[in-house]
Amino acid sequence: MKAAQDIILTPVITERSVDDMAESKYTFKVAKDANKVEIAKAAEELFQVQVLKVNTVNCTGHTKRMGRSVGKRPDFKKAVITINPEPTPDKDGKKRKGTIEFFDGMF
Template sequence: MAKALHPTQVIVRPLITEKAARLAEENKYAFQVHPDADKTQIKDAVEKVFGVKVVKVNVINLQRKARRTRTGHILHGQRWKKAIVTLAEGHKIELFEGV
C-alpha cells in the first residue's frame, strides 16, 4: 500500500523540455512526482490540482546518475520518478501552453 500523500505533495514540478513540448501536442504532459506516489495518486493529484480529466498515467523510475569529482570520488544523484499523464480530449493544462 502506498503512503498517503496530499495532492500537492505528489506533483513535485512539471517537466518543461523539448520532448515534453512535443508530447503536449499529443495531449500528454510530463511531471516529476514523489517517488512513493503510485498511478492512482498521480491521477487524482493532477485532476484535483489542474481540474482536468486524466485518461492514462505512465510512470518511469529514473535511476541515480554517477558523477566523478576531481579527486576521484564517485557521487550519486537522487533517484526520481517521472509521470507522463494523458488527458481526455478537449482538456489542456494552461501551464504548458506556449512552450
C-alpha cells in the first residue's frame, strides 16, 4: 500500500470547493490509481478526522494552444471527502477533529 502522502496530493481551491467547506466537504487532487477506501484511510491518517464519504471524479486535462502548437495538460483524479463535523473519540481513545486545520486559516 502507498503512503498517505502519495495518495492525497494537493488541495483544490475553487469557489465551489470553498462553498462546500461549510458542509464539511473538502476537495483534493489524488493519485490516479487510488480507490475510495485508500483515499479515506489516507485522509484519516493525515488529518485525524472521521471520513463519512468519498466521491471521486476522473478529470481530463485541458487542451492548450500557443500559436500553431497544440498541447494537453495532464489528466488527474479529484476526490471530494465528506468528514464528520462533530469531534468524536477514536477506538484508540484519540480525539478526532471536526475540521481540517489546513483550511481553517485560509478563509
